[in-house]
Amino acid sequence: MTALAVAAPLAQSGPVIPNFGRGDDCIRNNGKFCAQWFIDNFNARFLPRVGEHIKMTAIAIVIGFFIAFAAALIAHRHRRFELPFANVASLFYTIPSIAFFQIMVPITGIGLLSIEIALVSYTLLILFRNILTGLREVPGEVKEAAEGMGLTRRQILLRVELPLAVPAIMAGLRVATVTTISLATVAAFITPLGLGAPIFNAIQSGANTEFVAASMLAIALALFADMFIVLAQRFVSPWARARRGSS
């Protein structure tokens, strides 16, 4: 009698699938996406990752923007600086992200610094080209008119060229942000930060819901950021839309 009682649970225990503390049927069977588990774990497991992801992206975009902006201003005034900077930036751009992060590790260690160096490098080409294109496409007549009105070079840059370049600059920011959100998921390969962490973690453990949920959050974050920048663009350059509407 006692022997049977002991044997029964043993016979029942099949493969051990982690149920993360809650075991509804979906999670026990490792369903593709268990909504209940996702909701239960959102605050503890996913929300901090979303925050990290936004932080990683924001740092990279801000630093990348300042570097690219300075480089574009220099290249705008002195054409010979364009090619060297564009070539270095495009070399960075062709390095596969998953390799870039690994290569940074022996140099700057496992951590945020390595991630940011790689992410910033990827933003440079897009931002630099868009800022420079925006500045260059300001019509010559407009600049001449400004010169005729007695504006200095500095005033022309600040009051004429930069405002007219805003749509192109915002377009660059948009692509750079979306690209950085995408690449930041790969960063988790070296450091468990951002939404890539649950993705890599769950790919190894095979917990479907965890990586499907993290992936969907990453996609949602990218689409949301994309929309946010489009709205911001309309806000900071209302004249662009007004003109398009009138033409």
Add this chain to the structure above:
Amino acid sequence: MSDLLNFFADNTQLLLEKTLAHLGISAIAMVVALALAMPLGVYLGHRHAGSFLAINISNVFRALPSLALIAISLAFFGLSRLNVEIALVALAVPPILTNAYTAVDGVDPDAVEAARGMGMTERQVLTGIELPLSWPLIFAGIRTAAVYVVATAPLAAIAGGGGLGDIILNQPTYGLVGVIAATIVVVVLAFAVDILFALVQRAVTPRGLHMPAELVTIVPAGTDTAVVAKDAAATAEHV
């Protein structure tokens, strides 16, 4: 440095095999993306309709993180080549679609009108006038897409393997030297693809067609030509 050279010397066969697999994965993704995006872009451009559709499909696809796509399809298709191809196709579609649309849509209306006036059918207008005038920009898009795909294909190793990603993601086996060696091969491949398509782009440009300066100069690898072209188009719209 000598470690790196040794790795190349000792693993020539391995690198060669992985490079071929890498090119195979990339080629499949490019063929599928071309089949999806080219006809749609050219058709919408020819009709001068659906700019909203063409631009927005591109923007949505552009926003999709490759790793997230691979992970999601991993849940549904298991470990297979399909995951990777889905992610790479999503990566290649935006530049091809945007450029095909922008190119055909932007063909000089006078040239199209003249062709219609000469009695050309719609089909003849498309194949005889619009497409030849669009090839340079269309190929610029294909070229950007190809560079993206080759540089992103290493992620393939997460979802079933194949290509140089097998080495890049397996630092425990091949060491950092192996990672760097495989990375160098990927970068060289990306530049080679870029130069190859630049040559094709030049070859398909009709003689006498005046090209914008930024398309004539060899655009550095990975440059988002589509973005530049789109900005140019947007600026043209304002004027």
